[in-house]
Amino acid sequence: MTAQRAVYSFAYLRVVPKVHLGSFVNVGVVLHARTRDFIGLRVVTDPNQLRLRLPDTDIEVLHRYLLSLEVIARGDPAGGDVALYPPSERFHWLTAPRSDVLQCSPVHTGVARDPEAVLDRLFEPLARAAQSDDG
Numbered sequence: 001m002t003a004q005r006a007v008y009s010f011a012y013l014r015v016v017p018k019v020h021l022g023s024f025v026n027v028g029v030v031l032h033a034r035t036r037d038f039i040g041l042r043v044v045t046d047p048n049q050l051r052l053r054l055p056d057t058d059i060e061v062l063h064r065y066l067l068s069l070e071v072i073a074r075g076d077p078a079g080g081d082v083a084l085y086p087p088s089e090r091f092h093w094l095t096a097p098r099s100d101v102l103q104c105s106p107v108h109t110g111v112a113r114d115p116e117a118v119l120d121r122l123f124e125p126l127a128r129a130a131q132s133d134d135g
Contacts, residue, residue: 003113003114004113005111006033006035006038006113006115007033007034007035007109007110007111008031008038008109008111008112008115009031009032009033009091009107009108009109010029010030010031010032010107010109010110010118010119011030011094011095011104011105011106011107011108012026012028012029012104012105013028013030013041013069013102013103013104013105014026014027014102014104014105015027015053015054015057015062015101015102016100016101016102016103017056017057019099019100024103025053025054026105026126027043027044027050027053027066027126028041028042028044028066028123028126029041029042029043029119029122029126030069030073030091030094030095030104031115031118031119031122032087032088032091033112033115034087034088036115037087038087038115038116039073039075039090039091040073040115040116040119041069041070041073041074041094041119042120042126043069043070044126044127045063045066045067045070047059050062050063053129057101062101066102069094071083072090072093072094073090073094075087
């Protein structure tokens, strides 16, 4: 028996180094499929890759912030009260509009049998960019 298709929502995580200019660099993606009780987040966490992409950014602070988002997304109590919220509420918290250096794209939707595979596919270009920055 094949899995039923599930509606999912996703947003890219982006660093906006100079908020007043509005330019950004995508560094991750978060995806939520409510009917599967699924939330997943993939981010570029390698400090060297972040430094290459964002040379004028405080990479240590950004790195810690990205790691904290991973903890919240997976529901780890080390992430504080927000990490204990149900997946839908965590997703909405993670994608809430911010006028900060780390922001989210608009939320998009789709339908898939395997939301985790979609998350990996959405993150793959960001991971590939990180690999090509090495070479």
